[in-house]
Amino acid sequence: MPDIAPFRGILFDKAKIDLTRVLSPVPGAAEATARAAAEWMASGVMVRDVYKAIYRYSQHFAVPGGGRTLVRRGVIAAMRIATAAEARILSPERTVPAIVDERAAVLDTTRMQASHPFALYADPSGELERLLHTVDSKPATLDVTLADGVRHVVHRISDNELIGKVRRAIAPRKMVIADGHHRYAAALAVRDRLEAATKGGLSQYASPQYVATFLCSGADGGLVVRASHRLLTGVDGFDARRFLERAREYFIIEPVVGGARDSASATAALADVPGHQPAMVVAFPGDTDAWRLTLDAHVNPQSLGVAGTPMVAKLPVSVLHGLIFDRILGLAPDAHEGGLNVRHTSDADQALAALPRSQAAFILPPPSADTLLNVTALGDTLPPRASWLHPPLAPGIVTSTIDPDEDLL
Numbered sequence: 001m002p003d004i005a006p007f008r009g010i011l012f013d014k015a016k017i018d019l020t021r022v023l024s025p026v027p028g029a030a031e032a033t034a035r036a037a038a039e040w041m042a043s044g045v046m047v048r049d050v051y052k053a054i055y056r057y058s059q060h061f062a063v064p065g066g067g068r069t070l071v072r073r074g075v076i077a078a079m080r081i082a083t084a085a086e087a088r089i090l091s092p093e094r095t096v097p098a099i100v101d102e103r104a105a106v107l108d109t110t111r112m113q114a115s116h117p118f119a120l121y122a123d124p125s126g127e128l129e130r131l132l133h134t135v136d137s138k139p140a141t142l143d144v145t146l147a148d149g150v151r152h153v154v155h156r157i158s159d160n161e162l163i164g165k166v167r168r169a170i171a172p173r174k175m176v177i178a179d180g181h182h183r184y185a186a187a188l189a190v191r192d193r194l195e196a197a198t199k200g201g202l203s204q205y206a207s208p209q210y211v212a213t214f215l216c217s218g219a220d221g222g223l224v225v226r227a228s229h230r231l232l233t234g235v236d237g238f239d240a241r242r243f244l245e246r247a248r249e250y251f252i253i254e255p256v257v258g259g260a261r262d263s264a265s266a267t268a269a270l271a272d273v274p275g276h277q278p279a280m281v282v283a284f285p286g287d288t289d290a291w292r293l294t295l296d297a298h299v300n301p302q303s304l305g306v307a308g309t310p311m312v313a314k315l316p317v318s319v320l321h322g323l324i325f326d327r328i329l330g331l332a333p334d335a336h337e338g339g340l341n342v343r344h345t346s347d348a349d350q351a352l353a354a355l356p357r358s359q360a361a362f363i364l365p366p367p368s369a370d371t372l373l374n375v376t377a378l379g380d381t382l383p384p385r386a387s388w389l390h391p392p393l394a395p396g397i398v399t400s401t402i403d404p405d406e407d408l409l
Helices: 029-043 097-110 127-133 160-170 181-197 240-247 263-270 316-328 348-353 369-377
Strands: 010-012 046-048 054-062 069-080 118-121 142-145 151-157 175-179 210-217 224-227 229-232 251-256 279-283 290-295 342-345 360-363 387-390
Touching: 010 029, 029 046, 029 097, 069 127, 097 181, 118 369, 127 160, 151 160, 175 181, 175 210, 175 369, 175 387, 181 210, 229 348, 240 251, 240 316, 251 263, 263 279, 263 290, 263 348, 263 360, 279 316, 290 316, 348 360
Parallel strands: 118 210
Antiparallel strands: 010 046, 054 069, 054 151, 069 210, 118 175, 142 151, 224 387, 229 342, 229 360, 251 290, 279 290, 279 360
16 A cells, blocks of 8 residues: 655745746756755755644646636645555656666755656545645745746645544555656666665655656546657658558558648647547648548557556557557667657647657547556556646646655655
């Protein structure tokens, strides 16, 4: 069962620094925040809490392309690290060793965790949310709106009675890492190294045994899962027309008028796929129109080597990696899962805009939160970066330390 604990978080003093700059969730911001944290703490820009707490965290944001405002709520707490074999904390995505090593190196050097894994749990009765909701009307510890328009609100919870109730309510549940898979794996690697290097091993409750994690109900009304689109680059001999000819063996291929220039046309084509078959849109540089690839109903992905249970093997991201990248293009797993020939973006406009520098852009439909939960329930995994949670967590909103000599309980 998942075990959470309070910790002494480190928060910014908003009077001493421009939070819209340091909290912006841009690539590399979490690592930069962790590296600068010691200097900021010495100058009083970041302050460590005197008492242990868990942190209620909510994000208020506009739905991409929709204009509606949603609120995503959860709690940041230290969660005891568990391996996949323990079946308490599961990950629906495979990780890339090189990225895990990079994240672990930052943790080793800084002993600061500025960006957190994002975990989902099933709470159909809303028990946990009722407990946490009691603090929402109280004055916030931190309330800041960033340049992207997302409002981030943090409430410190140091009430031991409430923390105890939250701990007991979480204990019987399974956690699914929905984002931050590499950060979780890096925390596990650092924990194992410190365990081996510490005479007599780490204390049962030592802080490296835990990783600060954002915990969110899978039924949360503000949970927005975005697709992770793929950009193909550097594949020797790639030719768009030959690729389409080969793909016709497995897919029904239809033109998407304007789809290579207009992401709305591409995503609309994916929303109107007959028979709920797995589908994606592919666009090539220099073209105006794109192509919708819908898996032929007579094609069984598993029989063609696509990994996974029947449900997982038919997900668009699995079909893309297992059937198109593996079988049609003949790419090695390191090439398409390790990032050698494939890059990712959650923004379809950015994917199409990158076409002059890419060989193809594959636009995918977003998976649902239920899909992520079901993948782990089946004991299965997806390719790395199969989804993105929107909006991303603000790096440094609550930073935690890794100290073998500090116990959390």
